[in-house]
Amino acid sequence: MIGTLVANDIKLFFRHRFFAIVTAIGVVFYLVIYFLLPNQVDESLGMAFFIEDREIPLYQSLVDEPGDYTIFDSEAEMLTALEETGDFFVGLSLPADLTAAAARGETVELNAYYAPGVPAEAKQIFHDVLVLVANTVNPETLADLARFNDTPVVLGNDMTGAPLSMRDRIAPLLLMMIVVIEVFGLATLLNRDVDNGTARALVTGPLRLHQFFVGKALMGMVLAFGQVLILSAVMGVLGTAPLLLLATLLLGSFLMVGLGFFIAAISKDNASVMGWTIVFIIPMVFPGFSILLPGLATGWMELIPSYYFVDSLHRIINFGAGWADVAGNLTLLLLVGAGSMAVGTAAIMRKF
């Protein structure tokens, strides 16, 4: 019976031109975005040099050993490359007498040419590197430097040597987005069923009330989970802890189905479903963007239920987290999903 209802609802969903198009385009669009983004991180510093006297011993290593830099034959060539190619963030022109003057302790003028848009922090770091280099040239000043040993301690996941690419970072966001979008479809269909009286026809006829709601919840799960499954399979992220990932996707879909019930309950018509969906969807996607742009992450995002969905996805896909690592998140997803579904169901029943 419930299977018949679910099949009918899915048929109705895809008969709704808007939902059908959004669903099809959504999956394709997200995949295109995902595969267009680079899957590697460019960690090169992109430095450009013009060295007037390449025989000076200090510069021998630069000349002989390849690195994240390019040595140009003239200052003009270097400046053109710096300005036009976008491959370099800083260029240095090293006149022949510069090293000797620095070694003698004289003040030397050195121009560092920066590409447009280089942030102040990067300029400061490069300046500090130059000071250190200058000090190695002049042992007297080196003697004045404070001596210390530093021990690097990385908080959280140590990304040294394995940085996350944009593709890695956007994966949790895209997976969450495709599920979130289904909230609108589910809420619209549910609201329409109640509004048009078809729900009443069903529950005063062949169906019991709980069968109707279970059917709707399953329909939402099939739509949300089905799409996110396709997306994650094509993205190739299912290979990492597949069972855990499937469980997370399932619970994330459950959370969104609960939200769909809640939105349907508080909406009066299709227009208000649209309005409420926007109100809820915008904060729901914030946590996803905070993974894409880590600077956005703030503590209050943990108040948004979708945080626990996207955080789990991020940890599983990008850091190989296990069941124990995300158990807390998954429990919260289950509780919030069940809670919003219970509240939504109770509110919808009042409309019958």
Place this chain on the structure above:
Amino acid sequence: MAQPAISVKDLTFSYGDVLAVDDISFDVAEGEVIGFLGPNGAGKSTVVKMLTGQLTPQNGSATLLGMDIVKDRKQVQQEIGISFEFTNLYEQMNAVENLNLFAKLYRVPDFDAIDLLQKVGLGGRDKEHVANYSKGMKQRLMMARALVSDPKMLFLDEPTDGLDPVSTETIHTLIRAATQTGTTVFLTTHDMVEADKLSDRVAFLNQGKIVALDTPARLKQRFGMRALKVEVELPNGDIEVREVTLDEDQTPQTVFDLFKSERILTVHSEEATLEDIFFDITGRGLQG
């Protein structure tokens, strides 16, 4: 009366402070058509909603086919067919899909949607989306949906309200056909002609109370006054209509005098309509 198909005792329901159904009691025999007649807001739909399990009575009790409408709500609902007051079909689906969905949910074996659609006059329009149907077609489809599970009892809430004469007649034919197979029909309407034509008995509902319940003929006999309407031609050529009330002692003499002294053009017998009777009993019309 044998075991009644519907037995209602002291049924009451209020919407907040508004008393919609006020302590009503009645029985309906199996295979009977009962018409609930009353103006808008009289409580007809509330009675239907309680009997079909859409509302829980606040007081009183009722059984349908021997089952309690509260305790056995779902079993009751499995045995009845409902045509709702407002259209509630899946408009993005065609008629066959609408009927097949309910047939599957009711688990009706070998269900033939096309056959049923032909019976309600929708054969040939079965592939169209319901959204393109006229109001009359939708109402006929609602009637067909109510018949999908071959129910023992039909609840028809204003089934012909606002319909064209052809659709109305189709629905009347369907109701008559259903009663011939022993289906009990609970019909609510504010169309007294419809109630008169279809109902074995009618109940007048006014402000939540049943103010009269009997066969249309007996109600007319009890409350109505029979009359003769006589058209006479006056000496100057004008035509005048005279009304002679029947069932009075002086009626024979009055009729005799009329025929003797006047040039009679036509004579018609008249009886009170249900609307007249409703007005006499309640002091208000059925359209109110």
